[in-house]
Amino acid sequence: MATAFFFSHQHLCRGNPGLCSFLRRPANPTKPPTLLLSSSTTKKKYWLAKSSTVEQRPPPPPPPKDEEETTVMGLVDFLYEDLPHLFDDRGIDPTMYDDGVVFRDPITKHDSIAGYLFNIRLLKKLFRPEFQLHSVRQTGPYEITTRWTMVMKFVLLPWNPELIFTGISIMGVNPQTKKFCSHMDRWDSIENNEYFSLEGFLDVLKQLRIYKTPDLETPKYQILKRTATYEVRKYEPFVIAETKGDKLSGSLGFNEVAGYIFGKNSTEEKIPMTTPVFTQVLDDDQSEVSIQIVLPMNKDLSNLPAPSTDAVRLRKVEGGTAAAIKFSGKPTEELVCSKEKELRSALIKSGLQPKEGCLLARYNDPGRTMSFLMRSEVLIWLDDFTLE
Numbered sequence: 001m002a003t004a005f006f007f008s009h010q011h012l013c014r015g016n017p018g019l020c021s022f023l024r025r026p027a028n029p030t031k032p033p034t035l036l037l038s039s040s041t042t043k044k045k046y047w048l049a050k051s052s053t054v055e056q057r058p059p060p061p062p063p064p065k066d067e068e069e070t071t072v073m074g075l076v077d078f079l080y081e082d083l084p085h086l087f088d089d090r091g092i093d094p095t096m097y098d099d100g101v102v103f104r105d106p107i108t109k110h111d112s113i114a115g116y117l118f119n120i121r122l123l124k125k126l127f128r129p130e131f132q133l134h135s136v137r138q139t140g141p142y143e144i145t146t147r148w149t150m151v152m153k154f155v156l157l158p159w160n161p162e163l164i165f166t167g168i169s170i171m172g173v174n175p176q177t178k179k180f181c182s183h184m185d186r187w188d189s190i191e192n193n194e195y196f197s198l199e200g201f202l203d204v205l206k207q208l209r210i211y212k213t214p215d216l217e218t219p220k221y222q223i224l225k226r227t228a229t230y231e232v233r234k235y236e237p238f239v240i241a242e243t244k245g246d247k248l249s250g251s252l253g254f255n256e257v258a259g260y261i262f263g264k265n266s267t268e269e270k271i272p273m274t275t276p277v278f279t280q281v282l283d284d285d286q287s288e289v290s291i292q293i294v295l296p297m298n299k300d301l302s303n304l305p306a307p308s309t310d311a312v313r314l315r316k317v318e319g320g321t322a323a324a325i326k327f328s329g330k331p332t333e334e335l336v337c338s339k340e341k342e343l344r345s346a347l348i349k350s351g352l353q354p355k356e357g358c359l360l361a362r363y364n365d366p367g368r369t370m371s372f373l374m375r376s377e378v379l380i381w382l383d384d385f386t387l388e
Contacts, residue, residue, distance in 0.1 A: 071178050072138050079136045079146060079171075086131045087124055098174055098181045105185035106193050106200030116183070127152035127163070132222065134387055142173040147387060149223050154208065163207040165189070166226045189228050203228070211328060212373040213363050216275040219294055224321070224387055229346040231326075232385060235319040239299055240278070243312050245291035248279050248340075248360045249333040253291040253311075260312050261293060265305035272296050276361035276377070283356050321385040323347055323354065324361075325378050330371040336360050339378045353383040 075096075082092050094113050103110040103119065110116050123129050132149040139145040146169045153160045165187055172182035190199045221233040241260045246252040254277065261271040278292040295304065301316055325343040329335065340358045347354045361377040 068141060068175070071175075072142060072144060072173060075173060075178075075180075076136050076138060076144055079144065080133070083133045083136075083146065083148075084131065086120065087129045091120070096179055098177055098179050101180055102182040102184075104183075104195050106187060106190060106195060106197035107204065109195050123152070126156060127154055134224070139170070142175055144171045144173065145169065146171065149226075151223065157208065159210050159212075161208045161210070163204065164223055164226045164231065166223065188225050209328075210373060211326075211375040212369055213375050214275050214365075216273055217294075217296055218275055219317075220297060221322075224385075227346070227350070229325060230323045230343055232321060232323050232382070234321050235317075237316060237319040238297065239295045239301060239304065239314060239316050240292040241295060241307065241312055241314055242290045242292040245279055245289040247286060247289060247333055248281055248336045248358075249331050250279065250289070251291070256309065256311050257291060257293045259309075260307050261295070264308045266308065267305040269305050271299070271304075276363045279360045279362075281357050281359075321382045322359075322379045323352070323382055327376055327378075328372055328374055329376075330366070330374065331360060331362060331376040336376075336378060340380070343378055343380055347380065347382070352385060355381040355383060357381075 078093075078096060082096070086092055094117060097113045097116065099113055100111060101113050101116055103116045108119060110119055129150055129152045132151075134147040134149065136144060136146045147167070148169065149164070149166045152163045152165075154163060166189075167185060167187040170182075170184045170186070171180050172184075173179070174181040186193045187200065187203070189203050190197060192199045219238040220236040223231055223233055225232040241257045243253040243256045261273065263270050265271075274294045274296060276294070278294070280290050280292060282288045295314075301314060304314055307313065323343060325339050325346075327335070327339055343358075344354050357380075359379040361379060363375040363377075364373070366374070
């Protein structure tokens, strides 16, 4: 660029003897010459002035800090109110997004608000999505990050597989329009979150497999996080009937606790079946094993009949946070212990604090369900889990 404004003495004099004669005159000490193109100082000043005029336009001033904070905090409040309506009849407010908003997740991309809304409609049609918003916070200048869980059932397949995704959305804000200009999803279950992620596509396919889960009441829980190996769940309190068992995969004691709900109680009340059946060990040595049946959620210790035998007792489980690993096949002792070790190792690697012992959750009647359709889980209670 500088060479366009630099002229040598010889170049100016070539073919112009009059100008050359003028440039050779001695300088008038009382009056500076009006043209000194051969002066290196003047050339530098001229070049700098020219460059400054053409190239160095000052950037627009950034918005005041208090204006940025007011804008972003207002949008944080807006998302807390708006995002829970993502898949309901009301829907999100599209006027808060730029027309050219950029949306990306590991397997989807859109570059307009029209495409963004089309994606939402498509998910509602093919799945029955449930969206849970955990948090919204500012994570940078004109940047907001949300954490969420999305559970979907694929209605086009006869077994209606359940797909679970947890993660964060990084949402950029346009300082000029004060609207969202980008939305980037990151899933907890994969490493490569850039579009198009083969890992993300395989994660979807993996969740389409067949599990046969009975249409019975289960303990209520919220999925906080799903990784490639396990889910982290927050369980509400529930009540169990339990007795002594023999081993994790064993069935010793099942007839006693099943008898309680079939009428072997102080009022001969028949109590509805639930799922799963739990087997719990309190330590790695399996020195104490119990087998448990979950009682309906509308029951508590105050309105349940007493067991007819001292071998069965009723107990309230206070709930809490547990990690679960899901698997199919016949839950043999070897397979269950292998899954417990896999889960505990993954939790420790993730920096979590698993408690001693574990539970085996069996959802199916083994006499009526083919082994490859069975749904079983190993659960470990956690200490001090916090969503980041």
